[in-house]
Amino acid sequence: MSNVRNGLSKQTLLKQVFTDPKNYPYGFSRSGDFSINESKALAAYGCYIAALVDGHIQAESDDDIAFIESAHGKIEPSTTEQRAWLKYQKRINRPKAGSIYGTKKASSDTANDDLVSDLDDDLDMDLD
Template sequence: MKEVKMSVITKEQVTRKPFADKKNYPYGFARSGDFSINESKLLQAHGSLFAALVDGKITPENDEEQAYLESALGHREPATPQEKAWLKYQARINRPKTASIYGSKRAATQDVDDDDDISDNSDLDIDLDD
């Protein structure tokens, strides 16, 4: 029989690489204009940990990580700069998308009786036979 090794992700594996969101921020957090330099650094340093905790890939190992998870899930207010940066990031990527004026449907016009807007020009006599 073969032994089946379960792939357990450790905290060190998760936090080894800086966090990046190529889909929503292809040029990085610092160049987006959404985050300050400090917030960008915090997201790069702690974002992978937050994402792994929220996705359930790792379980909190200490009180700090438990607090991160509770804050990320909205169970308590963010207390640390890392938590505030993560919640700001989540608010940015989950905001409603704005529609393009070129791709949206034309706004419905009000039903207005056009006859009321046009003045009666029956008193003008135009003689075209001259």
């Protein structure tokens, strides 16, 4: 059975630089989340690890199996690449901080309408 599916192979994936413009628009090395070695490992191996973990390609060696098992939490990560991938997954999948004040801003028009209404009520009371 061939390991090449949809044109993906270990060689082509290792030639691609892994980036995540959504979560790390300035790159891994400038984020402050990763060490220099971890940033280099993610850039170099990220496409390959993602394809392995997502099942787009099959594991060819014991190292590949170790990548998959460490990504799924079955074994402790033992290499820089495995630790970097695990740290990356934890960072992008962490819960987003919520606000105690809600998610919508109060519109200034509504605030002004309420103020005018309160003033009208006060004026009506003074006239009575």
